[in-house]
Amino acid sequence: MSRFQALNVPTGRRDFLRQATTLAAAAALPGGSPLWADAANNRLGVACIGVGGMGTSHLTWLAKQPDLRVVAIADVDKTHRQAAGVLAPDAKLTGDFRTILDRDDVDAVFIATPDHWHALTTIAAARAGKHVYCEKPLANSIGEGRAMADAVRAAGVVLQTGSHERSNPGATVAKRLVAEGKLGRIHTVRIHLPNSDQHLQQVENFTSPPPDSDPPAKLDYDFWLGHTPVAPYNEKRAHFWWRFHSRYGGGEMTDRGAHVIDLAQMILDRDATGPTRIEAVGSRQRAGFYDAFITFRFENRYADGLRMIGDNSGPRGVTLIGEAGELFVAIHGCQLTAQPASLLAGVTLPRVDAYEIHRRGFLEGVRSGAPVAAPAEAGHRTATVCHLNNLAMQVGRAFDWDPAAEQSSDAEVNALLTPTMRAPWML
Ligand SMILES: NC(=O)C1=CN([C@@H]2O[C@H](COP(=O)(O)OP(=O)(O)OC[C@H]3O[C@@H](n4cnc5c(N)ncnc54)[C@H](OP(=O)(O)O)[C@@H]3O)[C@@H](O)[C@H]2O)C=CC1
Ligand SMILES: O=C1CO[C@H](CO)[C@@H](O)[C@@H]1O
Structure with missing residues (x-):
């Protein structure tokens, strides 16, 4: 069976699953009876797709939760599959995520593949009626993000983007202070994405890549490449380092931009929209092996005049600058600093595990239909800002952007919004 065929769940089953999903949300209301697979034991059936670094973190947590069962795990890398199987011994292991989506005991999937596989x-998964927790950045291109948000809406499933910083109390407090007008009118937001971390320094100062080689026998490398062009295997192209190759990720702009820009979008109520003018300049790594932008400076303007200015200065986080004060929200953890400090009088932030709150928020959304912190549209809009800045650097000029039509004034940019996919894969 071709991969393309397998991606299309027959319409009849899709309709049934969509109805079932909608009913599940309704039936989970007080007095109703839920419709998830193991309803008798009140346990959701969960599957993990991609169990490398972040996927293992999700799985480790999921495997300890009494109200769910990890029933399946998909990873193209047998080594990772097997290690994951130790954490969830009852889970069915597979190299092909599509076989998970056929299973009736899977209610929800946690996706932590490289970014080029998110869409x-x-x-x-959405077409198969599964609820989705998908890691950030939601999509590896603007076109893929739009297709994802539309598919999730059409299927009536819940999607939580893995922008867990939103689930920190500091983010909620920042949003409240802004909404209450404590900072006055916010005219500027500064995005800080320093490249001082060890892995970023390694990328920046890379001189000679290891030679290409045959892929390890335990890796289905063609499946790993998926819809992207055929490229020789190199250990610095896959396994974590993919994020600095533009076919698979977007560099720090999308990697941690998807946290910091996301906080700005959330706090300033931009979850359904984006900037209208994009300017960005940057430089790539000297040796040329990694093609993501390493240093950058960008300025985005929103329709109401708000300026979002970003660069590699630290510490990592977002500064909201208003006529009556400034508020800095640091990731990771959303600690707050204000000028004047009195803006934070009476604010105490509890220590929490934001990952846990974010995952729980998703599971609650599945069970009760309650809104999640980072729905598909929000995840797509944040990723869009990141991608627009990368695109401005790529074409080497500024352009206008229409966030409603999701089109640019620049024809070259429009041509780059969605990647051409290698057959048989397609959106
Ligand atoms: N919210 C957060 O704080 C964090 C989020 N992330 C996000 O999580 C995602 C994963 O990142 P990370 O864990 O660092 O990456 P890794 O490369 O460590 O893990 C990705 C895993 O997915 C496997 N994989 C690749 N393609 C497929 C496929 N089609 N189906 C199933 N498995 C596949 C990889 O195999 P192989 O090992 O052979 O490449 C690997 O096991 C990214 O989107 C990243 O942005 C990452 C870190 C933290
Ligand atoms: O927050 C994070 C920690 O660092 C990782 C590697 O850059 C990111 O992918 C992740 O989003």
């Missing part, structure tokens, strides 16, 4: 896995 195809999410869309296939």
